[in-house]
Amino acid sequence: AQSVTQLDSQVPVFEEAPVELRCNYSSSVSVYLFWYVQYPNQGLQLLLKYLSGSTLVKGINGFEAEFNKSQTSFHLRKPSVHISDTAEYFCAVSVAGTASKLTFGTGTRLQVTL
Amino acid sequence: GAVVSQHPSWVICKSGTSVKIECRSLDFQATTMFWYRQFPKQSLMLMATSNEGSKATYEQGVEKDKFLINHASLTLSTLTVTSAHPEDSSFYICSAIPISGHTDTQYFGPGTRLTVL
Numbered sequence: 001a002q003s004v005t006q007l008d009s010q011v012p013v014f015e016e017a018p019v020e021l022r023c024n025y026s027s028s029v030s031v032y033l034f035w036y037v038q039y040p041n042q043g044l045q046l047l048l049k050y051l052s053g054s055t056l057v058k059g060i061n062g063f064e065a066e067f068n069k070s071q072t073s074f075h076l077r078k079p080s081v082h083i084s085d086t087a088e089y090f091c092a093v094s095v096a097g098t099a100s101k102l103t104f105g106t107g108t109r110l111q112v113t114l
Numbered sequence: 115g116a117v118v119s120q121h122p123s124w125v126i127c128k129s130g131t132s133v134k135i136e137c138r139s140l141d142f143q144a145t146t147m148f149w150y151r152q153f154p155k156q157s158l159m160l161m162a163t164s165n166e167g168s169k170a171t172y173e174q175g176v177e178k179d180k181f182l183i184n185h186a187s188l189t190l191s192t193l194t195v196t197s198a199h200p201e202d203s204s205f206y207i208c209s210a211i212p213i214s215g216h217t218d219t220q221y222f223g224p225g226t227r228l229t230v231l
Binding site (some may be wrong): 051 | 120148157217218222225227
C-alpha cells in the first residue's frame, strides 16, 4: 500500500515570496506522483505529475516539483507566489504503470497575503 | 482537453429521499471513473471505482447498497445516494481516466455538494 504525508497543514506566505510545499510518500513499488490544486468549492485541477525521466517537473501556473527517490519526496515549489495561488494543494501517488486509484495526502492550505 | 463535468453542482434534499449525481467526461472516453467524498477541510476519500460495463468496486467501509454506482457508457457514471440522511451531507467528486492519451492521470470533476436536511 502507498501513503502520502503532507506535514504542513497550512503555509502562510507573502505575495511575491517563494514557497515550498512538502510531500513525502511511502511505497514498496514504483509510483507516479501528482500535485493537484483545489480552489474553494471546486474540484481538483492537475498542477503537474512525475511519471519517469527527469526528476524536475514543471507544471502550470509557474509551479515545479522535484522527485527525490532517496528521500521519497516530491516537494512543490514556486519562486514567486500570487494572491490567486491561495488554495488547497494535494499531493497524491498511484502505482506506476497502471491506471490505478490515487492515494492523497491530507492537503496543505497555501494562504498568500499582501 | 480532459474536461469532466458533474451535475448537479449542488443539491438539497430531505432525509429519506434518493439523490442521483452524474459524472461525465466531455471530450474523452473513460472506462474507469472514481467517486470520492470530501468532508470540510479534509482530504478526498475514495469511495468506489466505477468500470464501464461491470460492477463498481467499493472501498472498505462504503455501503454498496447505499451508494449505488452505474457506469452505463464510456462517458457517464452515476452515483445514487439512496435513503439519504444528514450524515451523508458532503462534497462528492468524481474523476475519470482517459482510455487513450494520458492514461496515467485522473481528471476531476468540479464536485457536487449534497446537503441532506
